[in-house]
Amino acid sequence: MPVGTVKYYLREGLLPAGTPTSATQAQYGEEHVERLALIRVLVGTGGLTVAAARAALQMIDAPAPSIHEVIGTAHQAIGPEVTAEPEALDRARSLVEAQGWQVACDSPALAQLAAALDACDAVGIPGMERLVGRYAAVAEQLAAFDVAAVPTTSPADAVRFVVAGTVLLEPLLLALRRLAQQDASFRRFEGPDVTPG
Amino acid sequence: MPVGTVKYYLREGLLPAGTPTSATQAQYGEEHVERLALIRVLVGTGGLTVAAARAALQMIDAPAPSIHEVIGTAHQAIGPEVTAEPEALDRARSLVEAQGWQVACDSPALAQLAAALDACDAVGIPGMERLVGRYAAVAEQLAAFDVAAVPTTSPADAVRFVVAGTVLLEPLLLALRRLAQQDASFRRFEGPDVTPG
DNA sequence: TGACATTGGATAGTGTCACCGTCCAATATT
């Protein structure tokens, strides 16, 4: 990892300064190395901006007492900032309500859902209602795994898991979906029989 | 939509030029408006770069005969370019094999999966094996919906659906997962009883 | 002890990306 990048992360407050031993020297420990790995992963694989990564790391440094709160704050810090029309938000809210989900009515994920629905409408994806229902059912399964996997050993562990998991399992999920799509399309369109010709 | 942006898309080859009626005039039709909406959605909500969007649109303009091929090419065009170590790639491949999935052995989604797995390792997410297996099962469900929903009315419709669906259903899925997480964490951590205190 | 390399800190520069502003000449419009 380039030195300049480390300095940049120090400057941006992602990486805490070492304990200074003199005017031009500071001591860094194992914790700093782990922190750097976490930053690289959040910014690199997770695709977070450094601002979002800073917010995420601050949550890890100062864990909120309630894990439910942590998840909400993590979503706030991590998710892309999306603005949606009020009526689109209402649609998203009613969809969530139809699923029987309890979510904060000002959650940024609602705006993200609203924007995604609007986008699908704009290009006219056929059979969206059915698809959304099934996606919601699947999302519920995923969330059950995620939340069940949150360690209860200590608040710090829980926060770290929530932040890292929320960010890192997204690319994992998308990659798996793509691979599964390739398999499914192979089964459906290439089939067991060779393409005639 | 600002005029400058439209000009930019024209310059970048995302939007085909209108039929010129004179040296300083050109005719645009409904198709161009639809195209603009598609572009906005791909680069806005879908988060594609203009280069990726151009590749995606080129697929729509010149549909490959086989839909399976289209999906592969779409993943190539749309997905982030990720490089992974050979051993990480092998791990991803063996995971895919364990699922019984048939995928092209050079699919970019494999590199994405490998990178995601490496990232999870780097920060030490506990219980990854179980989680990955469950995520894979869920991804299989999703892919089944997706592929079953591909219209067979015409190759053009199919390609359009695949490209738009691949891109747009990702933010939808992520938003739904976040909302479902909030609900699940509410149920687990806030519970039916009010926090004592 | 003295030459040299390294470090921390500050500052400014780089490359990329999506987009926006400006200009000009040619054409519509009134």
Added chain:
DNA sequence: AATATTGGACGGTGACACTATCCAATGTCA
């Protein structure tokens, strides 16, 4: 004929994640 609009070319802008340069102070080694 006067004015407005358009297409096209070109350069500028702001955000972002770095990256290079400089300097003074310190560490290291002969």
